[in-house]
Amino acid sequence: MVSYADAESSPHLHSSTNADVRAIQSSERSAINRAMAVLSREFREVIVLRELQDLSYKEMSTVIGVPIGTIMSRLARARKRLASELERHIQEAS
Amino acid sequence: MRCSSRDGALDMYLDGELEGDEADAMRAHLASCRECAMEQERRLALSNLLRGGLVRRRAPDVLVARIRSQLAGEDASRHRPHRRTRTRLLAAGLLIAAVSGGATSLIAHREQGPSTGEQVLASHIRSLMPGHLTDVESNDQHNVKPWFNGRVDLSPSVPRLDDDGFPLVGGRLDYIGGRPVPAVVYMHRQHVINVFSWPVEDGEPAIAATSTVQGYHLVHWRDAGAEYWVASDLSVAELEQFVVLFTRSESSAATM
Numbered sequence: 025m026v027s028y029a030d031a032e033s034s035p036h037l038h039s040s041t042n043a044d045v046r047a048i049q050s051s052e053r054s055a056i057n058r059a060m061a062v063l064s065r066e067f068r069e070v071i072v073l074r075e076l077q078d079l080s081y082k083e084m085s086t087v088i089g090v091p092i093g094t095i096m097s098r099l100a101r102a103r104k105r106l107a108s109e110l111e112r113h114i115q116e117a118s
Numbered sequence: 119m120r121c122s123s124r125d126g127a128l129d130m131y132l133d134g135e136l137e138g139d140e141a142d143a144m145r146a147h148l149a150s151c152r153e154c155a156m157e158q159e160r161r162l163a164l165s166n167l168l169r170g171g172l173v174r175r176r177a178p179d180v181l182v183a184r185i186r187s188q189l190a191g192e193d194a195s196r197h198r199p200h201r202r203t204r205t206r207l208l209a210a211g212l213l214i215a216a217v218s219g220g221a222t223s224l225i226a227h228r229e230q231g232p233s234t235g236e237q238v239l240a241s242h243i244r245s246l247m248p249g250h251l252t253d254v255e256s257n258d259q260h261n262v263k264p265w266f267n268g269r270v271d272l273s274p275s276v277p278r279l280d281d282d283g284f285p286l287v288g289g290r291l292d293y294i295g296g297r298p299v300p301a302v303v304y305m306h307r308q309h310v311i312n313v314f315s316w317p318v319e320d321g322e323p324a325i326a327a328t329s330t331v332q333g334y335h336l337v338h339w340r341d342a343g344a345e346y347w348v349a350s351d352l353s354v355a356e357l358e359q360f361v362v363l364f365t366r367s368e369s370s371a372a373t374m
Contacts, residue, residue: 056168071168075165075168076168080134081135096126096129099129099133103161106164107160
């Protein structure tokens with residue numbers, strides 16, 4: 025399994041001019057966008073609220089209206105799905 | 119072999135849900151368990167990738183602060199169910215653009231200069247003066263929408279929301295940012311709601327953000343290609359309900 029740490033330190037970075045870095049950042053962004061796009065609404069919701077908005081499990085539970093246990097399992101499944109999608113997109117890009 | 123017994127606990131630790139002894143125990147475990155340490159690295163890398171890649175798509179901090187304060191208020195008044203409804207609505211509004219709106223993009227927020235909000239507010243107040251509300255007066259979107267053809271460079275959304283208690287009143291031509299923009303007018307319990315919209319170049323969706331100026335509430339958001347501003351003296355909750363309905367019917371109309 026390729027981790028994202030590996031993907032980030034891809035060979036291109038060794039001769040990292042600013043343009044290279046920007047190109048990689050931009051391809052990362054598009055990989056993220058495409059990976060997020062295939063997630064279900066429920067999965068995107070928990071990823072956005074946790075990773076981007078820094079909401080706690082309890083806050084997410086209130087906002088979404090499901091029990092904390094559901095938040096935890098949904099978040100775990102969402103991350104797994106997102107990771108495998110990202111991996112696929114990053115491999116396709118390289 | 120994965121250290122599965124720690125799986126949920128590791129998530130909780132990384133999400134900042136463990137405190138004191140529990141967090142210490144997890145730190146000790148991470149120091150000795152290679153499997154969990156690797157999983158931690160993968161998770162941190164994923165988080166960094168997400169936060170780095172989506173950093174400019176974050177919601178404005180003020181909105182997050184508002185969710186927080188609403189949630190806190192909710193804790194303090196658990197016996198008032200309407201607050202929950204309101205929070206759910208707010209969350210729905212928050213997530214409409216973020217989750218169901220743009221197919222590929224999440225949240226994009228570009229700070230609006232106060233000038234746009236001030237201009238929107240000025241236009242709203244001006245519209246309340248006698249004879250200024252509508253250029254075309256009609257409860258039928260099939261009259262209002264075509265009226266803007268050739269007058270503005272964007273065909274505005276005019277969803278029918280009568281059944282939800284927000285009847286259409288009409289439309290008028292207004293000026294914001296030095297150019298003509300469509301203003302679509304709705305009514306709710308004698309309160310006027312103005313919806314302004316204009317095309318934007320980089321049309322990354324932005325979530326709805328609410329502000330209050332001089333007792334008027336402004337909500338603005340952006341979907342693919344257009345910026346929206348809504349002004350009214352309705353309560354924030356009712357105005358946000360309107361925005362949720364407006365954006366919902368707009369996106370369902372777009373997919374039809």
